[in-house]
Amino acid sequence: MPHTESLQTALTQTHARIKPYIHDTPVLTSRLLNELAGASLYFKCENFQRMGAFKMRGAVNAIMQLSPEQQRHGVVTHSSGNFAQALALAAQSLGVTAYIVMPSNAPRVKKEAVLAYGGQVIDCAPTLSAREQTAQQLVTERGAAFIHPSNDLHVILGQGTAAVELLARQPDLTYLFTPVGGGGLLAGTILAAQGFGRSCRVVAGEPETMDDAFRSLQSGRIEENASGDTIADGLKTQLGDLNFPIIQQGVEEIILVSEAEIVAAMRLIWERLKIVVEASSAVALAALLKNKAAYAGQSIGIILSGGNVDLGKLPF
Amino acid sequence: MPHTESLQTALTQTHARIKPYIHDTPVLTSRLLNELAGASLYFKCENFQRMGAFKMRGAVNAIMQLSPEQQRHGVVTHSSGNFAQALALAAQSLGVTAYIVMPSNAPRVKKEAVLAYGGQVIDCAPTLSAREQTAQQLVTERGAAFIHPSNDLHVILGQGTAAVELLARQPDLTYLFTPVGGGGLLAGTILAAQGFGRSCRVVAGEPETMDDAFRSLQSGRIEENASGDTIADGLKTQLGDLNFPIIQQGVEEIILVSEAEIVAAMRLIWERLKIVVEASSAVALAALLKNKAAYAGQSIGIILSGGNVDLGKLPF
Numbered sequence: 131m132p133h134t135e136s137l138q139t140a141l142t143q144t145h146a147r148i149k150p151y152i153h154d155t156p157v158l159t160s161r162l163l164n165e166l167a168g169a170s171l172y173f174k175c176e177n178f179q180r181m182g183a184f185k186m187r188g189a190v191n192a193i194m195q196l197s198p199e200q201q202r203h204g205v206v207t208h209s210s211g212n213f214a215q216a217l218a219l220a221a222q223s224l225g226v227t228a229y230i231v232m233p234s235n236a237p238r239v240k241k242e243a244v245l246a247y248g249g250q251v252i253d254c255a256p257t258l259s260a261r262e263q264t265a266q267q268l269v270t271e272r273g274a275a276f277i278h279p280s281n282d283l284h285v286i287l288g289q290g291t292a293a294v295e296l297l298a299r300q301p302d303l304t305y306l307f308t309p310v311g312g313g314g315l316l317a318g319t320i321l322a323a324q325g326f327g328r329s330c331r332v333v334a335g336e337p338e339t340m341d342d343a344f345r346s347l348q349s350g351r352i353e354e355n356a357s358g359d360t361i362a363d364g365l366k367t368q369l370g371d372l373n374f375p376i377i378q379q380g381v382e383e384i385i386l387v388s389e390a391e392i393v394a395a396m397r398l399i400w401e402r403l404k405i406v407v408e409a410s411s412a413v414a415l416a417a418l419l420k421n422k423a424a425y426a427g428q429s430i431g432i433i434l435s436g437g438n439v440d441l442g443k444l445p446f
Numbered sequence: 447m448p449h450t451e452s453l454q455t456a457l458t459q460t461h462a463r464i465k466p467y468i469h470d471t472p473v474l475t476s477r478l479l480n481e482l483a484g485a486s487l488y489f490k491c492e493n494f495q496r497m498g499a500f501k502m503r504g505a506v507n508a509i510m511q512l513s514p515e516q517q518r519h520g521v522v523t524h525s526s527g528n529f530a531q532a533l534a535l536a537a538q539s540l541g542v543t544a545y546i547v548m549p550s551n552a553p554r555v556k557k558e559a560v561l562a563y564g565g566q567v568i569d570c571a572p573t574l575s576a577r578e579q580t581a582q583q584l585v586t587e588r589g590a591a592f593i594h595p596s597n598d599l600h601v602i603l604g605q606g607t608a609a610v611e612l613l614a615r616q617p618d619l620t621y622l623f624t625p626v627g628g629g630g631l632l633a634g635t636i637l638a639a640q641g642f643g644r645s646c647r648v649v650a651g652e653p654e655t656m657d658d659a660f661r662s663l664q665s666g667r668i669e670e671n672a673s674g675d676t677i678a679d680g681l682k683t684q685l686g687d688l689n690f691p692i693i694q695q696g697v698e699e700i701i702l703v704s705e706a707e708i709v710a711a712m713r714l715i716w717e718r719l720k721i722v723v724e725a726s727s728a729v730a731l732a733a734l735l736k737n738k739a740a741y742a743g744q745s746i747g748i749i750l751s752g753g754n755v756d757l758g759k760l761p762f
Binding site for chain 2: 156158177178182397400401404405406407437441442444446
């Protein structure tokens, strides 16, 4: 299959490229969680990734795909989440300037994290148009390259390398579960399953209150989130026109989960795996537990997306 | 040195004996924590051990050293902490009955954990004499073998295997840090450092409010804790006459730490290593950070003793 071969090549090259700058994160298992799910679970721990989330992978790859000339002018994104920190640390590791556009009301701890990784924080008014305008200004005035947190093919391929590593260790997985927010991790994981899985299908979990991907899959076009909030704050973003087609053709099912189900899954991960993961990470396990009858007896990889939590604001 | 040789033999045999029943737990590092300490730190993650703490090692070893005849009559201990769960799970793994004497006012969750590991919970009045009497009754009436949580040579050797594994990966450690409570982990770690270290010395951290080991070292005899409490609840126990002499001849220093220093170190471990550890585990890092000038530039192993926390009662 030429499709599979070209995917393998693209992902293999991506992984080789970013490897010196990322961790090959460990895979954890738990007898009790296996019993609870009635399946064999393999947790890919991206909470142990550099800067604490899988986003490091895509950020490194996107910067490395720029020409030396482009790299000299720096990179820019707008984000107040993990991608802000990821782009800052990736840029620092590669000797590139990173401009991170953040709303003036972003939590101070988020700005400090970007600064600690050597990024330049550019304040803007707390509206989407102000964010876009400020980022655009940095592109035109300083020649910085804009890198989108999820709707960018190099970012998508970078995120897919988490599943590439997992499938290298567990080649017989029959399913891979991820959360879906902006769609970069889900799209990348689908490409990895198609390239390296032996009949491995991909399922996503999504918060009920932020169900744009679920509705987009039903309607066949990108739907927007209305209002609504979720504890899985990393998932409060929209699908994009580059990752939606990949998700549309490749996802098996998107399972909606309630806030209580997310917190319960997060607690299970903390108590049983003894690791710190953010709420977004728990959405994939919550989805599996919700539909566990359908996946009984399967061999399932679960991507734990990150571990950046505010210990002063835990839901327990 | 015959002393070193016999230690190596005893620990090597212990490790080989218990290996099928324990995890060789991972070792984590963090650039930021290295910078903070001004030293190279290697965290031995016993929070990932079976039942969530290093105590599994000693419990397995103690039961395996009993004769088949003794094993047929079961084992007994009194504990409401990690050793209760450890002995229950170790006994279950080895097909032995475990009687765990617990005060009637012990938290329900602790009793349920013992039951979940197949142990038999024997209630007693909440006094030390009632605990001892009830345990003694099981010894005389049912022929069960009493196993002390820390003051038992086989338990001490078992606990020492955590440091044996760590030194196998990092043979050039110049220091090993552990918490000290009952003294089993500290004594076992000292034996491991003497047997397998290349000039590796051992330092312990102890809560200021529960400083019996610190005072015992000064006075030369086992001192008791008066009243007092600590968030590091695994350390609310006394040294014993078997582990004290080992500690006395082998510990470099015992560093007292405040409750605030324990919580701060616990928070650093959760935020930077992204793992769940109990407060007792953080005492060793707290001790190092308190005296970090004295250990600058060293290569330091830190035993993180366990990860059994009540997420509803976190100090953050």
